[in-house]
Amino acid sequence: MDQNTDTGRDTQDTDTQHTDQGGCPLGGRVALVAGATRGAGRALAVELGRGGATVYVTGRTTRERVSEVGRRTETIEETAELVTAAGGTGIAVPTDHLAEEQVRALVERIDREQGRLDILVNDLWGGEHLLMDSVFGRKSWQTPLDVGLRILDLGVRSHLITAALALPLLVRSAAPLHVEVTDGTAVSNRRYRENLYYDLAKNAPIRIAFGLGEELAEFGGTAVAVTPGFLRSEQMLAHFGVSERNWRDAVAQDPDFAIAESPYYLARAVAALAADPDRANRWNGKSTSSAELARAYDVRDVDGSRPDAWAYFEEVRFAGKEGSAEDYR
Template sequence: MTALSDRIAVVAGATRGAGRGIAVELGAAGATVYVTGRSTAGRRSDYNRPETIEETASLVTAAGGCGIPVVLDHLDPAAVAALAARIDAAHGRLDLLVNDVWGGELLTEWNVPVWGHDLDRGLRLLHNAVDTHLIAAHHLLPLMIRRPGGVLVEVTDGTADYNAGRYRLSPFYDLAKMSVIRMAWAHGRDLEPHGCCSVAVTPGWMRSEMMLDHYGVTEAGWREAIAREPHFCISETPRFLGRGIAALAADPERMRWNGASTSSGDLARIYGIDDLDGSRPDCFRYLVEVQEAGLAADPTGYR
């Protein structure tokens, strides 16, 4: 595929999970992708995970694009400004910014009210999940508005409609994920006059590296985890969301998405996209109609 062969992209927070899956699929569509993260060869981040940003860049290139690793902390405005200057010098523009920085898995205390949640951990979660996105937008969007057609993607958990009626089991997590959705809407108001758009997207139940490790399975044998958690049958790879974002970025009518909140399942339906195994999981419809309805786990009609 070469649908994005002339595009310059940044995927912020691309070391693993959704960020890596998105970056690889942008590469598969031919894009030049700057992939950013803190985990580098020889120095792990506080996640202490084996994945590195250099590995992600190699996967992007192997997929058909050009992967460029950039080691930085998105809480450091000077580092992000330096990235913007580097892209400006090399290309003079930016066509796609994917804000996927999160960093809250080890900070969230589930089913704990605000007065019981560790305050330092909760505030750090918000800094990681919200401040980083604003810093990236501040420094990188000026490159995007130089010509029409640019796309800002804010990655979150849950759609606006889904999250609005549900408490996401932590006041800090709830606020972080809703803030990103609102952020996408607000940026859309500013980008529209420049012919650029902004959209919030969410994966479904994603089989990230951390999730697979949590269940003690590999991607090849992920179905073994269904015995432990039956509703894991609706899960998807990180590449599924990546395929949807690549299709959206290549859509000549992408401005129709400006300010919207959508999911990997919705993008797959609209653009006719399948996951790596040829299935088309629709996680959020499944969550509402099956899991939250108290029905037995059964993905029939949902993937």
């Protein structure tokens, strides 16, 4: 298949091409979660699998190889196994999404094995190790240029490569869904994100979703940018020296961590969006958050709460309103 020219689309024009297998709302769907090694990406893959989808999970860390992130404790193979255990079909494909030939091979494999793609989740990042000393608190001209450009590679270029090569397959779906995962919404990111390179990297996916929303509309598609709040990712828990079981102990180190949410909060909300037959009318081209989606789809986090980190930071931390994190859970 020529990824640059094949824009053929399934002749059926509604979500009815997908079969609801055993009551699973995403039964029969084919998904790709790009960047599913850990954090939100892993949770998104698992929740799409819980809905019954076949999920291709990609990333650079495998049981044989560790990426520049440097963490050996999470792998794409483990993510795929979690997808399958949740009720879906998980398929791990090691992929560096900055390597065009690897992404092209990935898409060709999905085409060969499935014939289409229904859901594309762009959760590519892996740049946390670049941020602290080299980035935050520094002017753009004080930021090492190689670090700044790497941030843009990881947060923008990887997304564009993946979209460019996967969209010709995605539009074969009766109702294609493209999800851009970022940090912040179009509203919250009106505030400067402390460093020019990081600001660009986290605003670009919002504009990608907006632009692709225009392009996918004629295919009955939906493109949406989503963000978690203060995420209790594996890396963040390790940073504080806690686990998911005792994460509240970290509040002593950072009081704002009291508003933190698990990766499954966003994932549950996105899975509900993916199962919504009216999603194009509700979300196409928009930027939204885990909290907004949770309200719309009556979703809660693993502890039963419904945290709204962005409202908490905007109103309490930035505007000085009286309140605590618990008021926003």
